[in-house]
Amino acid sequence: MAQMSFFEDAGQSKGLPTELLDYYPALFNAEESQALLQKFIDTITWEQRTITMYGKHMVTPRLTAWYGDTGKNYAYSGNKFNPFPWTPELLAIKNRVETIAGITFNSVLLNYYRNGNDSVAWHSDNENELGQQPVIASVSFGQVRSFDIRHKQNHAEKYSIKLENGSLLLMKGDLQQHWEHRIAKSAIAMKARINLTFRIIK
Secondary structure (H helix, E strand, O other), X not given: OOOOOOOHHHOOOOOOOOOOEEEEOOOOOHHHHHHHHHHHHHHOOOEOOXXXXXOEEEEOOOEEEEEEOOOOOEEEOOEEEOOEOOOHHHHHHHHHHHHHHOOOOOEEXXXXXXXXXXXXXXXXXXXXXXXXXXXXXXXXXXXXXXXXXXXXXXXXXXXXEEEOOOEEEEEOOOHHHHEEEEEOOOOOOOOOEEEEEEEOOO
C-alpha cells in the first residue's frame, strides 16, 4: 500500500518527520470501518478509570480497554491493565496492520472517544514495558480527530495529523523519547471515534 504524502489540502502539517511517523489512509474502507466501530461500541468491555497526572487524580475523559496475549499486562498513570483475550475482529485488524509494520504485536489499548469532550492530554508512551524506541500502530475508526505532537524541549516545534476513518498511523523511532502527543477536546460537535494502539509488551 502506498504511503500518503502530507499535502496541505489533506489537512496535515507540512514537514512531518517521516522518521517518526508513517500515515496510511483508508487501510479499512468506509463500510468496514463503520461496522467495526459499531461492533466495538457494542461489545468491548469498556472502563472509565481514574489516573494520576502531575500528582492529581482525575477520571479519564474517554473509555478504555486492554486486550492481548495472556500475561501481557500494562501499567501507566497509576493503573494496571490485565488483558482481555483477543476477539476475532481485533485479531483480523492486528494481522492487517502487521503486514505493513513488519512486526508482530502482542497487545492493544482501545480508546473510545464518545464526543468532542473526550480527549487525551499531552503524554508519551514511554513506559518500561514498551522498551526503547517502541513501534506503536494506531488505527482509527469513526470521527476524524486531530493528533497533535510537540517536541518535549521545544513546544514551538509541533505538528498535527488528521486521523481519518479507517486510517493507520505508525509511531516509531525516537517519538516516545523526545516528543509527546495528544487528542485535544473540541468545541465543535464530534461523533464517536474508537482508536486502537497495537503494542509490544516486553
